[in-house]
Amino acid sequence: MSDTLKSNLERAEHYLERFKQQTTGHYINGEFTLGQGGKEYDNYTPTDNSSLGKVMAGSVEDMNAACEAAEAAFESWSNTPGSERKRLLNKFADRLVERADEIALVESMDCGQAIRFMKQAAVRGAANFRFFADKAPEAQNGLALHQEEHTNYTIRKAIGPVGIITPWNTPFMLSTWKIAPALAAGCTVVHKPAELTPLSAYILAEIADEVLPKGVWNMVNGFGEGVGKRMTEHPAIKAVALVGETATGSHIMRQGADTLKRMHFELGGKNPVIVFDDADFERALDAVVFMIYSLNGQRCTSSSRLLIQSGIRDRFIAALEQRVRNLRVGHSLDPETEVGPLVATEHYNKVLSYFDIAKQDGATTAVGGRRISEAQGNINPAGNYLEPTLFTGANNQMRIAQEEIFGPVLTAISFDTEDEAVQIANDTQYGLSGYIWTENTGRAMRMAKQVEAGMLWVNSENNRNLPSPFGGVKMSGIGRDGGDWSFDFYMETKNVCIAHGTHRVPTLGKR
Structure with missing residues (x-):
């Protein structure tokens, strides 16, 4: 300790x-x-x-x-x-x-x-x-x-x-x-x-x-x-x-x-983060990781669906997998901890249930997907600890893409065109927030108009501005x-x- x-x-x-x-x-x-x-x-x-x-x-x-x-x-x-x-x-x-x-x-x-x-x-x-x-x-x-x-x-x-x-x-x-x-x-x-x-x-x-x-x-x-x-x-x-x-x-x-x-x-929300081929790769990667794994993924504005354009999909997913593996899970009072225990046993079990649901739906569990049930570092296995998880090979009809999991769990979905990205982003009952990563200003303006959400961030993680509307x-x-x-x-x-x-x-x- x-x-x-x-x-x-x-x-x-x-x-x-x-x-x-x-x-x-x-x-x-x-x-x-x-x-x-x-x-x-x-x-x-x-x-x-x-x-x-x-x-x-x-x-x-x-x-x-x-x-x-x-x-x-x-x-x-x-x-x-x-x-x-x-x-x-x-x-x-x-x-x-x-x-x-x-x-x-x-x-x-x-x-x-x-x-x-x-x-x-x-x-x-x-x-x-x-x-x-x-x-x-x-x-x-x-x-x-x-x-x-x-x-x-x-x-x-x-x-x-x-x-x-x-x-x-x-x-x-x-x-x-x-x-x-x-x-x-x-x-x-x-x-x-x-x-x-x-x-x-x-x-x-x-x-x-x-x-x-x-x-x-x-x-x-x-x-x-x-x-x-x-x-x-x-x-x-x-x-x-x-x-x-x-x-x-x-x-x-x-x-x-x-x-x-x-x-x-x-x-609730099932918020998309849409990363285009021309995005600033490292900044987008930082934002994707931060906006789902910070606060244990228990954030209404978490970007829990990653929509990744096919041209950079393999490279981005490979880098993302490494970052997720590197996340430090630990006691909430340890300053080194990046992901702590989930709030309560009932909610913890709910999040864990999606690991089986992902397999049933046919997604790949690229990283994580397990409870932490053995003592390691400062983790007490009696607590509500799980491995930060990344699902790949998913589509937007899967439950892991439609339901709010509210934990450190990210579902990655591939797309080819701008129109396809909009269709996938909007194919949900929710519409809280969205995140768009592109260096193309015209595309950013079009997407901001077309994505159905109360709040959108372009080339940024969630940045709260107190005078601005939130909802x-x-x-x-x-x-x-x-x-x-x-x-x-x-x-x-x-x-x-x-x-x-x-x-x-x-x-x-x-x-």
Whole structure:
């Protein structure tokens, strides 16, 4: 064991001790509570499937209390001047940075993501808060539309209490990405974190307790069929933002229908990375490897389908195979680790099942395709470790090309022409993101128009720009995050029309 890993383990144990010693509960109306009528469950680390402590799965009564608290606090918070919300959210960001070491180590142990990716989590989360904090004073601003005899102008007002449901893959960062604009807009929040990764949400609630007025931020742990369902049905909640699976989005849309909730969904993806013969070979190779094997492949925007043009197919696949073999699998707190353990045993088994499915479909397992069941290096075989995997010789009708595996698994498919690449890229129910590698500017422009996805990157990996819209089409979601698009979701727009006193008013019944 390296000295750095040993140090990380010791510091992580220090931060995790309190979670092991007491049950992790909820934060409702400015109080940390175990609620009423909930049931405890164990929270396991994927590094060795040992318990990180007990978590209280909330009850319907707990979610009712959180929604009511958010409703009671809404008027005051929405009327708080934007300049004051800006100050408080920047203070929140400061506290995130101060607790950066704790957040990174706890998150890495809770969800299995390699510390090399989590060590900047607090900094990115703080950047999310600062970006939207700075926009808070202008959030209510609209447009002025001048006509000859009337002037129309728009103003925006916070929609009300909102529900935020976040996933288990990068729970901390995605929580800040969703909650920061809601607070900046003047909404109050009820947060339901993923039941598999509750710890960083508790840290966020602790910071909220220090910084924000009572009832503005509420957090309830638990399962979708219980507290999640109640949140999406509760009449006080005016909008729901979800990052999760497509099937979950469908359930939530049905549950929110009776109260006509506004919905924002960032859902699944089976994203293509399209590499043409003229691509910058090494840069494309770097991006292909990074965008599927980083974050354990548990990323909604992962480029899980490689579409490789036939002219460079053999050379590119050979280089890719070597890179995949070289990936370092290990304990999530080892700074040398590139691929850590998958988040939970159920999900781990799901990913493993695709190794047999690939064989049944007739694909070739060029690299990997096995669980790691023996101790090696710092890997504990009781954890959820598998070999990074590359399937070749695939076609787009195979399940490994159509279904979201959500692990460090890449499916390579060959194509000959630009039109064929477009057809394969679009032949999926999903449409979250896509990546195009070519030195031909005209081709890049054509592909950007033709590929069905909410986001496209040309000659780049996923580069997040906070003012830009983020979201998918088809079964990958509804709505956009980022910049002013976030405020469009969390706020209602009102039009005001003022007459100049010069137009003719129609008359009826005048004698």
